[in-house]
Amino acid sequence: MVVRELSDADADRIFHALADATRRDILVRVARHELSVSALAQHYPMSFAAVQKHVAVLHRAGLVHKERRGREQVVHAEPATLRRVIDLLEAYERIWRHRVDGIDRLLAED
Amino acid sequence: MPVVKAYKDAEALTLTVVAEFDAPVERVWQVWEDPRRLERWWGPPGWPATFDRHEFVVGGHCGYYMTGPDGEKSHGWWRITAIEPPHRLEFDDGFADAEGRPLDSGKAVHFVVTIEPRGTGSRMTTVSTFADAEYLEKVLAMGMEEGLRQSLGQIDDLLA
Numbered sequence: 001m002v003v004r005e006l007s008d009a010d011a012d013r014i015f016h017a018l019a020d021a022t023r024r025d026i027l028v029r030v031a032r033h034e035l036s037v038s039a040l041a042q043h044y045p046m047s048f049a050a051v052q053k054h055v056a057v058l059h060r061a062g063l064v065h066k067e068r069r070g071r072e073q074v075v076h077a078e079p080a081t082l083r084r085v086i087d088l089l090e091a092y093e094r095i096w097r098h099r100v101d102g103i104d105r106l107l108a109e110d
Numbered sequence: 111m112p113v114v115k116a117y118k119d120a121e122a123l124t125l126t127v128v129a130e131f132d133a134p135v136e137r138v139w140q141v142w143e144d145p146r147r148l149e150r151w152w153g154p155p156g157w158p159a160t161f162d163r164h165e166f167v168v169g170g171h172c173g174y175y176m177t178g179p180d181g182e183k184s185h186g187w188w189r190i191t192a193i194e195p196p197h198r199l200e201f202d203d204g205f206a207d208a209e210g211r212p213l214d215s216g217k218a219v220h221f222v223v224t225i226e227p228r229g230t231g232s233r234m235t236t237v238s239t240f241a242d243a244e245y246l247e248k249v250l251a252m253g254m255e256e257g258l259r260q261s262l263g264q265i266d267d268l269l270a
Contacts, residue, residue: 100234
């Protein structure tokens with residue numbers, strides 16, 4: 001199964017990274033286009049250092065990569081990792097398709 | 111095909127499944143309301159469910175277990191948060207220990223189920239939201255083991 005392509009440690013890092021609403025929001029913003037950490041920091045009621053920490057968590061999970069450009073750190077999304085999360089949701093979707101087929105069979109019997 | 115559409119939102123960790131059935135709304139509602147009907151489809155592949163508690167009212171608790179391919183049991187709980195028969199059901203679903211006590215500090219998947227008439231049949235929409243992303247892995251682990259067992263079985267057949 002696709003899910004097996006993730007090691008347990010990878011999965012833990014990805015899920016930990018995605019479990020926080022600020023980090024999910026950062027990910028959505030940088031998925032649209034690359035942003036510097038200071039540009040990102042303007043969107044949140046928290047310190048630059050706190051935003052930098054969130055970016056570091058996303059980076060360790062492989063969800064974004066960082067690039068130093070002069071004095072700025074530019075953050076890009078890493079679509080391949082996001083793809084893996086979608087694969088996980090697809091595995092969950094298969095469970096639901098199985099359930100829907102079960103309901104359909106049950107309704108046909110009654 | 112009863113499943114019409116499925117939408118995934120990787121950032122918000124939600125899955126929406128829309129299904130249409132050739133049966134009136136009241137009969138689709140019964141597959142949730144009647145525990146004997148519910149347990150015939152709730153468990154993931156290879157993990158049939160048995161409900162030993164089913165309080166189908168707001169604030170009500172349900173308890174169930176699913177029996178795996180090697181006879182191992184995985185226990186779960188529901189807490190009903192909204193109910194409007196026969197159109198709307200909301201509940202939290204989580205893992206429990208053998209006595210039915212919630213595990214993972216009460217972490218749960220939130221479900222919103224709506225059933226509407228559609229032509230001569232019904233349309234059921236189910237939105238699952240994973241409050242904690244790590245939880246998704248755990249939920250999948252059961253179905254995955256079965257999937258792995260099936261693929262190993264197929265390889266075994268090829269080698270025979």
